[in-house]
Amino acid sequence: MQHKIEAIMNQIEEEVIANRRHLHQYPELSNQEKETSHYIQEKLTEYGISFETGYATHGVLGIIKGKKPGKTVALRADIDALPIQELNNHDFASTHPNVMHACGHDAHTAMLLGAGCILQQMQEELHGTILLVFQPAEEASPVGGAQVMMDDGVFDTYTPDVIFGQHVWPSMPAGTVGVHDREVMGASDRFKVVLEGKGGHASMPHQTNDAVIATGHLITALQTIVSRNLDPMEASVVTISMLEAGSVPNIIPREVTIQGSIRTYDAEIREKLKERFFQITNQIAAAFGVKAQIEYVEGYPATINTPKWAQLARNSVQKVLGEEATPAQQPALAGEDFGRFLQKYPGAFIWLGTQIEDKDNQAPLHDANFKLNERALPNGTKLLAQLAIDALQKLNEE
Structure with a gap:
């Protein structure tokens, strides 16, 4: 089967790249993927799926x-883009202002379409069913599209025994794949805090309850949640990424707003971080005589692989790309909606190396200059097909 995958891949390689470039030119934001969905449907129809x-x-x-009868394997790709103005000048750059596939979802979709094309031509040899899950709204945290698809009954008729997903990873060279036995990506919660005090003239601070001073202490104190409440070996992070205060230099503002995120892997630690966040915020507010309004939204759960299926993924990668293709990788605290699928179904999420040749100028994910190495697209396409076949074989043996 591996030789047949390779042979079909050689026939459709240009098609996979063309699909990716089309999707890159016409990106759509979360929950607005109407034309992207139509394009996927047209291609599935063309491939006879x-x-x-x-x-x-x-x-x-x-x-x-x-x-032939057998079990069910699901493969997932996300299809939405980001609200970013692309700065690349290649001939397939985004044609939509302030919308860009800066996270590689165009590649994810193109590779899953390619894998579907391969697997459809191998129906005679397949023992079971393969599901191609094209998911919208991955970037729309904290709601996302994974749970909504499941709530809408995507797996009511065909229930996967295992599910796999992959993500382009620009820090890894093309030809390599990151496979984690358990933790892959983090839970991503968000918060907004408004500290309301009493404003006044900048020369008369004694007549105010200064929300700016209170905010400064709060920002510092929130950093102790991780550094002084968790074991140093337990990876978590609290980040304040937005701050709004005042409009002129001679007025102490009445209120200050901060926003940010809290990320971790472990569910118990996640709850502990949330508890300490509320305690510290309310206590700092009380100490400075201001009021705290807190909005705290629990986002995606951590993406945690099933060890058995992570090992199968590692074996599949080595079949397709060689024994040295799975270097050890640390997990990341970035959020990923695929974690919701893994809460309900066993499976694995892997990172596909897509670093460009000029690695010193490799922009990260979610950057307006993000590029990926298209030489990696055939790797990812073949790998998805091999994963599905290997998983069906293992399930049916069991």
């Missing part, structure tokens, strides 16, 4: 039924 639509509005489920 049956599909269902309407999940999370623009989600699509491709269904490849093998000619």
Whole structure:
């Protein structure tokens, strides 16, 4: 089967790259992926793959039924873009102002379409069913599209025994893949705090309850949540990324707003961080005589692989790309909606190396200059197909 995957891949490599470039030119934001969804449906029809639509509005489920009975494997790709003005000048740059595929979802979608094309041509050899899950709104944290697709019944008829996803990873060279046995990416909670005091003239601070001073102490104190409440070996981070205060230099403002995120891997630690966040914020506010209004939103859960399926993924990578293709990688605290699928179904999420040749100028994910190495697209396409076949074989053996 591996040789057949390779042979078909050689035939469709240009098609996969063309699909990625088309999607990159015409990106759509979360929950607005109407044309992207139509393009996916057109390609599935062209490849002879049956599909269902309407999940999370623009989600699509491709269904490849093998000619022999067996279990069910799901492969997932996210399809939405980000509100970023692209700064690249290649000939397939985004044509939509302030919208860009800066997280590689165009590549994810193109590779899953390619894998579907391969697997559809191998129906005679397949023992079971393969689901192609094209998920909208991955970037729309904290709601996202994964849970909405499941709530809409995407797996009611065909329930996966295992699910896999992959993400382009610009810090890893093309030809390598990051596979983690357990923790891959973090839970991502968000907060907004408004500290309301009493404003006044900058020369008469004694007549005010200064929310700016209180905020300064709060920002510093919030950093102790991790540094003084957790074991140093337990990875977590509290980040304040937005601050709004005042309008002129000679007036102490009445209120200050800060926003940020809290990220971790462990569910118990996540709850502990949230508890300490509320305690510290309310106590600092009380100490400085201001009021605290807190909005705290729990976002995506941590993305935690099932060790058995992570090992199968590692084996599949080595079949496709060689024994040295799975270097050890530390997990990341970035959030990923795929974690919701893994809460309900066993599976694994992997990182596909897509570093450009000029690695010193490799922009990170979510950057207006983000690029990926298109030489990695055939790797990821073949890998998805191999993963599905290997997983079906293991499930059916069990």
